[in-house]
């Protein structure tokens with residue numbers, strides 16, 4: 072059988088998906104609603120939602136992996152690692168091919184868990200975790216960046232894009248999750264606008280863009 076995701080990473084992904092599934096009902100209970108429209112309104116609350124997984128689904132994770140692998144991405148940046156599910160799908164596409172992932176997380180407990188998770192999955196040579204607010208930690212990240220994944224708090228998609236824009240390579244692929252959230256509206260308006268220098272399409276709650284030049 073051809074192996075797509077290395078066994079060490081697949082094992083950790085299984086554990087994280089199980090934990091994320093158990094967690095899913097809890098954060099909706101914390102917010103006090105399961106109504107999709109209410110959940111997508113407003114900016115979300117950094118403190119109340121801080122400890123939850125809020126992770127990509129297995130299909131979304133595989134999509135990230137497929138995109139990174141087929142693009143032959145070498146320098147991938149991720150905004151919002153949480154407990155590392157999306158990071159591991161990306162790392163699996165980069166490891167052993169000289170690619171690297173720089174990911175960011177602001178929640179200290181999640182950062183501690185991420186360090187352990189990346190170690191357990193054997194991806195510490197591929198993944199660099201920047202701990203702290205992405206608007207600061209990503210300031211010095213090296214370009215050219217050929218893939219950018221936006222999955223932190225939605226109101227920060229545009230500021231993080233603006234910070235990184237000078238280092239996005241022509242052809243850079245940008246994947247922005249939960250684009251149907253109200254707080255991501257400014258980012259979506261920008262990437263769809265005539266001055267973005269990007270081609271963008273929205274599929275489900277993902278906005279896929281590439282930088283024309």
Ligand SMILES: C[S@@+](CC[C@H](N)C(=O)[O-])C[C@H]1O[C@@H](n2cnc3c(N)ncnc32)[C@H](O)[C@@H]1O
Nearest residue numbers: 125126127151153156157176177204205223224
């Ligand atoms: C939706 S979750 C990310 C899920 C993750 N991509 C996955 O698939 O498992 C968003 C994460 O972004 C983090 N975050 C939010 N704002 C941030 C910031 N300014 N800098 C770094 N991380 C941030 C949150 O703490 C949270 O863990």
